[in-house]
Amino acid sequence: xxxxxxxxxxxxxxxxxxxxxxxxxxxxxxxxxxxxxxxxxxxxxxxxxxxxxxxxxxxxxxxxxxxxxxxxxxxxxxxxxxxxxxxxxxxxxxxxxxxxxxxxxxxxxxxxxxxxxxxxxxxxxxxxxxxxxxxxxxxxxxxxxxxxxxxxxxxxxxxxxxxxxxxxxxxxxxxxxxxxxxxxxxxxxxxxxxxxxxxxxxxxxxxxxxxxxxxxxxxxxxxxxxxxxxxxxxxxxxxxx
Amino acid sequence: xxxxxxxxxxxxxxxxxxxxxxxxxxxxxxxxxxxxxxxxxxxxxxxxxxxxxxxxxxxxxxxxxxxxxxxxxxxxxxxxxxxxxxxxxxxxxxxxxxxxxxxxxxxxxxxxxxxxxxxxxxxxxxxxxxxxxxxxxxxxxxxxxxxxxxxxxxxxxxxxxxxxxxxxxxxxxxxxxxxxxxxxxxxxxxxxxxxxxxxxxxxxxxxxxxxxxxxxxxxxxxxxxxxxxxxxxxxxxxxxx
Numbered sequence: 001x002x003x004x005x006x007x008x009x010x011x012x013x014x015x016x017x018x019x020x021x022x023x024x025x026x027x028x029x030x031x032x033x034x035x036x037x038x039x040x041x042x043x044x045x046x047x048x049x050x051x052x053x054x055x056x057x058x059x060x061x062x063x064x065x066x067x068x069x070x071x072x073x074x075x076x077x078x079x080x081x082x083x084x085x086x087x088x089x090x091x092x093x094x095x096x097x098x099x100x101x102x103x104x105x106x107x108x109x110x111x112x113x114x115x116x117x118x119x120x121x122x123x124x125x126x127x128x129x130x131x132x133x134x135x136x137x138x139x140x141x142x143x144x145x146x147x148x149x150x151x152x153x154x155x156x157x158x159x160x161x162x163x164x165x166x167x168x169x170x171x172x173x174x175x176x177x178x179x180x181x182x183x184x185x186x187x188x189x190x191x192x193x194x195x196x197x198x199x200x201x202x203x204x205x206x207x208x209x210x211x212x213x214x215x216x217x218x219x220x221x222x223x224x225x226x227x228x229x230x231x232x233x234x235x236x237x238x239x240x241x
Numbered sequence: 242x243x244x245x246x247x248x249x250x251x252x253x254x255x256x257x258x259x260x261x262x263x264x265x266x267x268x269x270x271x272x273x274x275x276x277x278x279x280x281x282x283x284x285x286x287x288x289x290x291x292x293x294x295x296x297x298x299x300x301x302x303x304x305x306x307x308x309x310x311x312x313x314x315x316x317x318x319x320x321x322x323x324x325x326x327x328x329x330x331x332x333x334x335x336x337x338x339x340x341x342x343x344x345x346x347x348x349x350x351x352x353x354x355x356x357x358x359x360x361x362x363x364x365x366x367x368x369x370x371x372x373x374x375x376x377x378x379x380x381x382x383x384x385x386x387x388x389x390x391x392x393x394x395x396x397x398x399x400x401x402x403x404x405x406x407x408x409x410x411x412x413x414x415x416x417x418x419x420x421x422x423x424x425x426x427x428x429x430x431x432x433x434x435x436x437x438x439x440x441x442x443x444x445x446x447x448x449x450x451x452x453x454x455x456x457x458x459x460x461x462x463x464x465x466x467x468x469x470x471x472x473x474x475x476x477x478x479x480x481x482x
Contacts, residue, residue, distance in 0.1 A: 061332070094313065101307035
């Protein structure tokens with residue numbers, strides 16, 4: 001049964017889906033729906049996702065959107081996906097669900113609103129310093145919760161797990177979008193959180209080469225919207241980011 | 242194995258959990274953690290939920306928070322819960338997950354922020370007409386999406402289902418919190434959405450007497466906070482408004 005991914009690689013949940021599929025040998029056709037060009041607003045795409053957002057998928061009869069719902073579906077519907085991504089054990093699964101549910105009104109709300117009301121603001125018509133200031137508070141509180149609560153226990157990954165789950169993947173892709181900010185802001189946000197920085201590097205290692213490949217777009221975005229060349233940005237980035 | 246529910250009935254996801262348990266014969270001990278009295282901030286409760294929010298549960302070794310994660314866990318872990326609440330079929334389950342995931346940054350963000358920055362504002366120290374105005378836009382867009390997308394198909398419940406799911410329960414409890422507003426505002430928000438109004442009534446009938454019993458608290462809240470709020474808000478606004 002053919003799987004179609006409707007994505008824009010500028011979208012962090014879209015990148016999470018791509019990484020997950022490539023890592024787990026799930027074949028798919030990638031269909032780009034450019035949200036800055038407002039392709040998500042077309043009547044054709046509305047047939048795929050009435051909420052007019054990427055990512056969305058079509059798999060046989062199933063049309064689905066919301067990246068966490070899609071990740072859960074992938075982990076259960078495709079044979080051969082290792083159990084650690086979304087364990088069959090109900091207690092372990094429930095803990096992963098709690099991270100995923102927490103994510104929406106915390107890390108996602110903070111990080112996405114911050115990026116969309118600053119660097120991507122002009123392109124999206126959403127430049128808004130006040131929204132950015134409010135988002136910054138939520139982002140900082142969320143990073144602090146990841147450092148002190150979700151990464152509190154032993155084990156490399158969220159919840160003290162020894163292997164990554166779909167929650168690790170969703171959250172790390174969310175944080176990675178901060179790469180489009182300038183060097184000073186990246187340091188300001190992530191610098192205080194040593195465990196978070198180590199976890200990003202561990203997730204990168206656990207999912208490469210797909211992680212770096214999916215995130216290449218961020219360098220292009222940064223170059224395009226900050227008016228500097230890719231090589232300059234490469235030189236600016238700390239080795240672990 | 243004993244189940245403990247840490248709740249405040251003023252919290253709409255807490256009410257959803259109580260209704261679900263009563264409806265499905267799941268025995269539990271109800272432990273009230275009053276968030277207006279800041280009992281959620283105590284070191285004892287932090288041991289239960291490090292995010293310091295209700296609802297949370299303890300079931301044997303498992304400590305869990307985030308109401309959607311808890312509802313999924315209840316539906317899977319307790320024998321005898323009818324399949325329609327969270328179907329084993331992966332496609333049907335995925336669609337319900339997509340409604341639950343959509344909920345956070347849409348209906349929940351709109352409704353909860355609106356109520357907490359108006360009626361409950363004085364009690365929570367969050368009275369904020371500007372936040373209320375922004376929340377109103379999100380709330381209205383969310384109600385419109387429920388009317389035209391989630392309730393689009395035939396069938397009484399969300400996604401065109403003939404029986405309710407945990408998504409119906411979570412969303413209807415969210416909307417029910419609007420009952421603490423004054424009659425004019427309730428009409429302004431819900432009046433235009435005839436399918437939503439019918440669906441609320443259908444959910445009430447499907448889950449009574451537990452629905453009415455759990456929502457009784459709203460009448461008390463309304464009586465306690467409403468008169469106070471309107472005059473407080475008016476005092477905060479510039480004279481010409």
